Amino acid sequence: MPEVAEETTETTKAAEESRAGSPGVPERATVEADVDAALLGGPRALTVEGLAERAGLTEKQVRSYWQALGLPITEEQEQMFTEDDAVALEQIYSVAEREQFDDRSLTTLIRSMGHTTERLVLWQVEALVEHMTKRFDLDDTSARLLVLDRLPDLAPVLETQLSHAWRRQLAAVAARFTVEFSDARAGDVTDSQALPLPRAVGFADIVSFTKRTAGLGSSELAEFVQLFETRARDVITAAGGRVVKTIGDAVLYVADDVATGAKVALGLAEEGERAGEGIEVPPVRVSLVWGRVLSRFGDVFGPSVNLASRLTEIAEPATVLIDRETAALLSRDSRFALTAQPEREVHGLGVIEPVRLQWAYKG
Numbered sequence: 001m002p003e004v005a006e007e008t009t010e011t012t013k014a015a016e017e018s019r020a021g022s023p024g025v026p027e028r029a030t031v032e033a034d035v036d037a038a039l040l041g042g043p044r045a046l047t048v049e050g051l052a053e054r055a056g057l058t059e060k061q062v063r064s065y066w067q068a069l070g071l072p073i074t075e076e077q078e079q080m081f082t083e084d085d086a087v088a089l090e091q092i093y094s095v096a097e098r099e100q101f102d103d104r105s106l107t108t109l110i111r112s113m114g115h116t117t118e119r120l121v122l123w124q125v126e127a128l129v130e131h132m133t134k135r136f137d138l139d140d141t142s143a144r145l146l147v148l149d150r151l152p153d154l155a156p157v158l159e160t161q162l163s164h165a166w167r168r169q170l171a172a173v174a175a176r177f178t179v180e181f182s183d184a185r186a187g188d189v190t191d192s193q194a195l196p197l198p199r200a201v202g203f204a205d206i207v208s209f210t211k212r213t214a215g216l217g218s219s220e221l222a223e224f225v226q227l228f229e230t231r232a233r234d235v236i237t238a239a240g241g242r243v244v245k246t247i248g249d250a251v252l253y254v255a256d257d258v259a260t261g262a263k264v265a266l267g268l269a270e271e272g273e274r275a276g277e278g279i280e281v282p283p284v285r286v287s288l289v290w291g292r293v294l295s296r297f298g299d300v301f302g303p304s305v306n307l308a309s310r311l312t313e314i315a316e317p318a319t320v321l322i323d324r325e326t327a328a329l330l331s332r333d334s335r336f337a338l339t340a341q342p343e344r345e346v347h348g349l350g351v352i353e354p355v356r357l358q359w360a361y362k363g
Contacts, residue, residue, distance in 0.1 A: 034152050035148070035151055035152060037152070038151065038152035038153075038155050038156070039151070039152075039155055040082045040084060040085075041082055041083070041084035042082045042083050042084060043082065044079050044080050044081060044082055045079055045081075045082065045083075046079060046080075046081040046082065046083075046085070046086065047076070047077055047078065047079055047080075047081070048062055048063070048073055048076055048081070049076075050079075050081070051081040051085060051086055051089070054083070054086035054090075055086045055087075055089040055090040055093070056090060056093075057089060057090075057093055061089075061093065062089065064103075064107070065089055065092070065110060068107045068110035068111045068114060069110055069111075069113065069114035070111075070114035070115065070118050071114070092106075092109075092110065108297075112297070112298065115298075116298070120162070124158060125147060128147045128150070128154070129143045129144055129147050130143075130219075130222070132146045132147055132150075176256065180256065194292055195291075195292035195293055195294045195301075195302050196292070196294065196295075197292060197293050197294070197295055197300075198290070198291070198292050199254045199255065199256065199261075199290075199291070199292070199293050199300065199304075200241075200254065200255040200256070200257065200258050200260065200261025200262070200264075200288060200289070200290050200326075201244075201252070201253070201254050201261070201288075201289055201290075201291070201293060201300060201302075201304050201305055201308050202252075202253055202254075202261060202264070202265050202286060202287045202288040202289065202308050202312075203250050203251065203252055203253075203286070203287050203308050203309055203311075203312040204232055204250065204251050204253070204265075204268040204269075204284040204285070204286045204312070205249060205250040205284055205285045205286075205312045205313075206228060206249040206250070206282045206283075206284055207282065207283045207284060207285060207317040207318075209248075209249035209282075212224070212282060224282070225248075227282075228249075228251075228282055229246050229251070231271055232246075232251045232253075232268060232271075232284075233251075235264070235267045235268050235271050236251070236253045236264050236267075236268070238267070239255075239260065239263040239264040239267045240255060240256075240260040240263065240264070241253045241254060241255040241260060241261065241263075241264035242254055242255070244298075244299060244300055245298070245299060250312070252299075252300070252305075254293070254300060258290045258326060258329045258330060259330070259333055259335075261288050261290065262288060262320075262322075262330055262333075262335075262336055262357060264288075265286045265287070265288040265320040265322075265357060266286075266320055266357065266358070266359060268284055268286045268320075269284065269286045269318050269319060269320050270318075271284075283317045283318045284317070284318070285312050285313075285315035285316065285317060285318075285319065285321075286312065286315060286319070286320040286321070287308040287309070287310075287311035287312040287315060287320065287321050287322065288308065288311075288320060288321075288322045288326060288357065289304040289305075289307045289308040289311065289322065289323050289326055290304070290325065290326040290329055291303060291304025291307075291325075292304070293305060306348070306349070307323055307349060307352070310346045310348075310349055310352070311323065311352075311354055314344055314346070314354065315354075319356060320356065320357040320358070321341070321354045321355065321356060321357070322338075322354070322355050322356075322357050323352065323353070323354065323355065324353045324355060326355075327340075327355040327357075330357070334360060335359065335360055336357060336358070336359065336360055337357075337358045337359065337360045337361065338355050338356070338357060338358075339355065339356040339358070340353070340355055340356075341353075341354040341355060341356055
């Protein structure tokens with residue numbers, strides 16, 4: 001494996017030069033050219049006007065696209081666009097015309113890609129920085145310079161993985177649609193005021209997050225949050241649910257049926273209880289509510305989401321609280337035990353009747 005050994009030697013040399021501030025570190029112009037060649041598919045040779053002409057669009061359409069992508073244009077006459085940029089714009093606007101997208105639909109599609117990939121890229125780059133810091137014993141600045149140097153080699157692999165993951169996720173959504181709506185018929189009469197999707201929705205919130213993270217350095221805080229997110233995602237997906245988003249010290253999840261939602265919720269609570277067994281997993285408060293939601297922008301909305309959030313706030317550590325209506329649905333399932341809790345006055349929702357969810361005792 002001489003190629004691997006040679007690459008390792010060169011990377012180590014670059015790391016040492018970066019750490020030492022050696023003149024061996026590439027000049028900015030060279031680095032930018034290498035990154036552009038690897039990521040953009042060619043030189044930046046087109047202005048806004050040139051890009052619009054090449055893609056067969058107006059300059060207004062070009063600006064709208066880049067604004068929605070999260071990369072606003074600041075220099076009108078600067079040659080900052082490539083032939084690949086023109087192809088991308090031509091393709092999306094061609095599809096928009098064929099499918100008769102209105103401006104709002106088109107902007108939403110473009111913004112979804114921009115917002116998601118921006119967060120993804122930051123996530124991946126920070127992971128690489130952390131890796132370089134530990135592997136080569138670098139300070140943060142040197143690690144970032146080394147990541148910049150390695151991007152041309154790493155980018156094609158990350159791009160392939162992104163395309164693969166996107167296709168698999170899209171296939172998973174299509175499969176769920178097939179199961180959920182295969183018996184429905186176009187034109188079936190439904191309540192136009194009802195939210196469209198029946199879902200089990202819940203939160204898991206770290207107990208005493210502020211206290212637990214007080215005094216942690218950046219690396220320790222990152223490890224703490226990463227541990228929580230990783231374990232929560234593993235538990236949720238293993239039980240058949242899906243992570244909607246993480247919100248600092250909490251995770252929002254959904255499931256397609258109430259029993260699966262209950263398994264997810266109890267799994268999260270149990271994972272927190274294992275913290276005393278030498279497993280560094282923070283205990284959590286968990287909620288679950290069955291109801292109808294609206295799915296937009298990669299998020300879910302509706303009264304059941306608000307109720308689930310409130311139930312999490314009043315739950316005890318390592319316990320699951322559900323509402324009375326969800327408890328009624330689970331009462332017919334012998335796997336679960338339900339215990340009514342005292343009524344609570346909750347700001348914005350009035351009086352609620354929480355119910356504690358547990359696994360049934362099997363003797």
